[in-house]
Amino acid sequence: MAASRTDPLTFEVVELIGTVVARYHAEYEQAAAKHALTGTQARVLALLAVEPTPMRRIAQRLKCEPSNITGIVDRLEARGLVERRPDPNDRRVKIAAATEEGRGTARRLRDSLDFAREPLAQLSEEERRVLRDLLQRMLGVEGR
Amino acid sequence: MAASRTDPLTFEVVELIGTVVARYHAEYEQAAAKHALTGTQARVLALLAVEPTPMRRIAQRLKCEPSNITGIVDRLEARGLVERRPDPNDRRVKIAAATEEGRGTARRLRDSLDFAREPLAQLSEEERRVLRDLLQRMLGVEGR
DNA sequence: TATTGTTATACTCTATAACTATA
DNA sequence: TATAGTTATAGAGTATAACAATA
Numbered sequence: 121m122a123a124s125r126t127d128p129l130t131f132e133v134v135e136l137i138g139t140v141v142a143r144y145h146a147e148y149e150q151a152a153a154k155h156a157l158t159g160t161q162a163r164v165l166a167l168l169a170v171e172p173t174p175m176r177r178i179a180q181r182l183k184c185e186p187s188n189i190t191g192i193v194d195r196l197e198a199r200g201l202v203e204r205r206p207d208p209n210d211r212r213v214k215i216a217a218a219t220e221e222g223r224g225t226a227r228r229l230r231d232s233l234d235f236a237r238e239p240l241a242q243l244s245e246e247e248r249r250v251l252r253d254l255l256q257r258m259l260g261v262e263g264r
Numbered sequence: 265m266a267a268s269r270t271d272p273l274t275f276e277v278v279e280l281i282g283t284v285v286a287r288y289h290a291e292y293e294q295a296a297a298k299h300a301l302t303g304t305q306a307r308v309l310a311l312l313a314v315e316p317t318p319m320r321r322i323a324q325r326l327k328c329e330p331s332n333i334t335g336i337v338d339r340l341e342a343r344g345l346v347e348r349r350p351d352p353n354d355r356r357v358k359i360a361a362a363t364e365e366g367r368g369t370a371r372r373l374r375d376s377l378d379f380a381r382e383p384l385a386q387l388s389e390e391e392r393r394v395l396r397d398l399l400q401r402m403l404g405v406e407g408r
Numbered sequence: 409t410a411t412t413g414t415t416a417t418a419c420t421c422t423a424t425a426a427c428t429a430t431a
Numbered sequence: 432t433a434t435a436g437t438t439a440t441a442g443a444g445t446a447t448a449a450c451a452a453t454a
Contacts, residue, residue, distance in 0.1 A: 133396050136400065138288070139405075144281065145285070160421065161420090175437095195420085211430060213430095239403060240278070247398055250394060254394065257391075259283055302443065318413095319412075320412065328444080330414090331413085355452080357411095357413080
């Protein structure tokens with residue numbers, strides 16, 4: 121195969137992606153910590169800021185067991201960032217939703233994520249377009 | 265600034281990088297689990313397979329507190345994958361090193377990381393070269 | 409005095425299993 | 432019976448503070 125791991129070029133690209141991954145995570149955790157949130161709490165809050173979501177659906181998004189979501193939402197709820205609402209159609213379901221304050225925190229969190237700007241600012245628009253297309257092809261994403 | 269977050273193109277690239285990060289992590293954890301290791305344990309083992317390393321240096325590489333390394337190395341040592349050696353130059357220092365078995369596990373772990381091949385195989389050599397250069401520029405890495 | 413590794417402690421995230429209330 | 436959420440439990444990673452051995 122052309123892109124085997126022994127290929128030095130492929131190896132180099134994999135190393136670079138590893139660096140991107142490490143930097144992305146470090147920045148995300150750091151941004152979350154600025155708002156006294158863990159990475160997981162920040163992820164859930166960001167999710168709920170977009171759209172109220174049943175507990176089970178949150179677990180699917182995070183790819184973890186549903187039982188874990190209870191505690192995570194508990195901690196966010198204790199801080200007034202999230203609330204549980206009943207589902208009118210199914211009384212078993214609880215829908216977690218960001219409060220007004222939670223949406224504000226989510227917005228500030230997003231704003232403090234510098235990863236978007238700093239590194240990409242070094243590329244021209246044309247280069248960013250090429251990067252986008254390569255990443256899309258690499259990930260097998262349809263170019264809409 | 266040209267590459268602000270409100271720029272749709274930049275937003276698209278950031279989303280793609282987020283996808284890469286998520287996929288990379290999922291694959292890494294999965295590969296580690298195949299060898300009954302956690303992600304952190306796999307990371308430390310991979311590190312030590314390259315080079316024996318003092319405890320404190322491991323903490324620096326992982327960007328965590330040195331006290332945590334004790335337990336992680338304990339668990340790897342209990343499974344015979346790692347051993348502690350004295351430092352001849354400084355009797356305070358303990359150097360963690362992968363055992364023969366540990367190096368074997370690290371190698372099999374690396375081999376089971378398909379992330380390198382699968383996605384990049386979809387790009388031509390020329391495209392991989394362009395991707396490498398863009399990532400290097402983005403990360404502010406000198407082109408060797 | 410300063411540094412290295414460790415211990416003790418507390419918190420969070422994680423999976424598993426059992427429970428409850430609904431469906 | 433099956434499903435949604437919860438509780439209980441145990442293991443792992445993390446930070447903080449205090450400690451022993453060594454520099």
